[in-house]
Amino acid sequence: MPAQSFEVVRGFAPGEALRGATVAIGNFDGVHRGHKAVIAAALARAHALGKPAAALTFEPHPRAFFNPNEPLFRLTPDAAKLRLLAATGLDGAIVLTFDGELAKLSAEDFVARVLVDRFAISGAAIGFNFHFGANRAGSPAFLKAQGSRYGFVVDIVPPLLDRGQPVSSGPIRAALAEGRPGDAAEFLGYPWFVSGTVIHGDKRGRELGFPTANLQLDRSCALRHGIYAVRTAVAGRRYDGVASFGRRPMFDTGAVLLEVFLFDFAGELYGANMDVAFIAWLREEAIFASAQDLVRQMEQDSRLARQALAAAGDAFPPI
Secondary structure, eight states: OOSOEEEEEEETOOSSSSTTOEEEEEOOTTTTTTHHHHOOHHHHHHHHHHHOEEEEEEESHHHHHHHHSSSOOOOSOHHHHHHHHHHTTEEEEEEEOOOOOHHHOHHHHHIIIIIIIIIIOSSEETTTOOOOOOOGOOOOHHHHHHHHHHHHHHEEOOOOEEEEEEOOHHHHHHHHHTHHHHHHHHHSSOOEEEEEEOBBBOOOHHEEEEOEHHHEOOOTTTOOEEEEEEEETTTTTEEEEEEEEEOOTTTTSOOOOOEEETTOOOOOOTTTTEEEEEEEEEOOOOOOSSSHHHHHHHHHHHHHHHHHHHHHTOOOOOO
């Protein structure tokens, strides 16, 4: 569950919030099990020092800044990342704007101006391969030496392995792009989810007896198109369902859309905020000979989704 009080400090805004904290530093896209090992180290160090613990992270993702023409499949945009960070027990997050000024800051200046002068950190926890500063000159060994110079402790966290493979964001993105949400969840430690506002669609699902809640996801979302068993949260309640993500080849092959049919639900959801967690892959998108054939397939999809969701227990993201 989220911490009772979770401070979010953006940029270099003045104030005492989170000064003196022990910080877990990283991009934290996905807040996966590897990230949580770094966060756990920061929490343990903060407890030992009697200090608050915070994540220090960057928005936009540095890769998006350096490669603006290469869309980055974000596992967790800013808002989702903060929700997941709050659920780890941290006291807050420091979100630095990754822009040209920050990109040019040397590793030495990042330590002196950000970690020491602005936030007066008491400690830092980083992954074994985390680099920072202009030209990624700041290595874990460099930060440890700077900690000795300025008087803060540095914990370097080794890779977290799952069946011999390091847990990192890249393989999670690949799993989702290949339609393997279960493998993504294994690395994440929770089912991957998206959030959005329910928008109006063409009402075709309603006409077929399967009314859907429609969400427009970011264009960079590289989730494999197809049919999924999903678990949703809306207005404080959870609903199981089946979802289609893609271009609806049976009808208009239009803009990519997430269409969610909620089991055992009646009512309107337009304008509501919805979280959708992807539990299991069911099948590819397909074209059917008739609307009746499509309805029969949707009934089969619903049966398979209920089975997959029953097997998944109460799996849901910690948000």
